[in-house]
Amino acid sequence: MSAKFENFSYIDMPCLGLQSWAVQLVDLAKNRGIDPDRLLKGTKLFYQDFTTGKDISIEQFYRLLENCNQLDNQRELSFLLGSKLLNHNPLYSTFAHANSLSDLKKLITRAPLNGFNLFNAEHRYHQGRHYFIINLSFGASSPKVEQLTCEIFASFIAAICKWRIGKNSNLTFSFPYAKPKYIEQYQTNLQADIKFSQQLFMISICSKLYNKKLLDGSPNLFKQSLSLVKYYQLPKKVWLQQVRNYLESLDNPSLEHVSDHFGVSTATFKRKLKKHNTNFSALLDSIYQQKAAFNITTLEKSNENVASELNFSDSANFRRAFKRWTGMTPSQLRYGLINTSLKSKT
């Protein structure tokens, strides 16, 4: 089964719904005394364009975030935007009437309407907690943009939980980058347990709250809004995410095989990857890194188990590869974990 080239969306293609996020971001900044033109610089967008409803591409949105990152005094913008992602989104009423958070998971993963296809959430369950490993489906144009996008999504989740289940949401966040200077924004906007310098972007919640029946949920209204959502055309599958998923399903993927599967020559395939700011081996490494890190830290599996799961012939090989992906050995990662949990207890 080979997949058709045109059936996917790419980083440079217009994406429905991103415009409403961009408008809100620019307006938030404007209210804080930032000239819209300064934010829109290099995006090939004009403030006047926002009235016409022209869709913008992921690339343009990322550029906007890049400009946002230049504003040293405005670190709250990404968090503010995150709490407003549902404005002007067809998913809003489903979120408002859902019976429990678990209802919402399906929406985000199966019907990523109006911009939510930017994020790919993978759900795992382990010992009473639900884990969501989040990937940026289109990748990111720079580490800073990745950070801002993570902030937007984290703030979105925190805001949703606060809205639907109240103060005691008991979330934990782990971020794949070092602790930023503006830690106060994380503390006050997320109000949760936060870890930095982790191997993956992950959000977790205990299953009691995850499955808690929401008092103001309404099963019938929820069903109604679900049937309305079905009228919306789902966005095209994200090419990079599909590549990632396909790579994950293979044992020992080769570039030729994968590009063949996606119906393009290896050269075109490589060019497409480059357009998404990555390359074949980096993509592969990041997939293995996430898998291994999750298995080791959260599932607490042994090296041998993880190695055999990832098709390594022996654990020495695995350790070497792991070091390449994460910059530390599996035991260092484990030890670091114990170390930080000890610290937080004292």
Place this chain on the structure above:
Amino acid sequence: MVILIITWVTTFILTLSYGDYKSANNIDWFNVAGEGSITIITQLWIIFVLLSRPKGRVTTLLFTGFLIMNLSVTLDFIDEFVRYNEEHSWFDKIESIPTPFGMVLMTLALYYWHQEQMNINLQLKSRERFYREHQLHDVISGLANADYMKRQISNELSLLVNNDQYVFSLIMLDIAQFNQFNRQFGDNEGDKLLNKFAHLICDNLRDQDLVCRYASDCFIIMLPNTELEEAEKINELLIDTLEGFSFKVCKNGRLISKQKVHTSIITTSKSEASSSDKLLRELHCRLLNSKRAFGQVK
């Protein structure tokens, strides 16, 4: 601005009409570059003064002083291109006369400015404490931002090291249901509420205290040289004031009152001195706990 342009044009016309042009090889280009740049820079100064200061006595004096100086410098500059006839040679002599007048006026202006600034400083006291750094200010509340507070806390911590007796306290304050307020009335009203609260907090503190907006709807108040007992008293008074305040929503003129706030207090002395990061994290944890406790009681 109009006055500036008029004076400038008239000097040019006057001097050029009375004098003869020098030939190109008579012109000393070194002098032209030097005097030209002085002319342009004094003009820039005038523009900055006009743009940044509100109208008033100090501004008028500053402007007049600068203008007179600029006139003199401009004459000197034109001098490089123009030679005056015998009958107009007085032009040469007067070019340096305006400078001292201008300088006297400017000195006077600076003296008044000093007085004005002392007055403003008094009003700003609880907002900035010791230093002024305009990049560290938060647009919404007009207060210092978290970065500035962190520096000030580190400052206080360094005082602890040398002094066994010294203690200082921090209060963290958060507006209850602020998200809901924002959803109901819009972000602009939310920003206004933050601004009002910022003013209220400032007005209810002592001279030596500092308040900043930490992030979102969270404020931090630093109480230097303050024991826990006193900090609690201040905290109580502050909560009374804030919760008693009624906020007018612009759209329909409705009054919103009894906006609840949550607070947490931490007091640090030498024995427990740590880093500003740790202090703030601890403070935030306590705030979250008190919010959760409040939610359960409700």
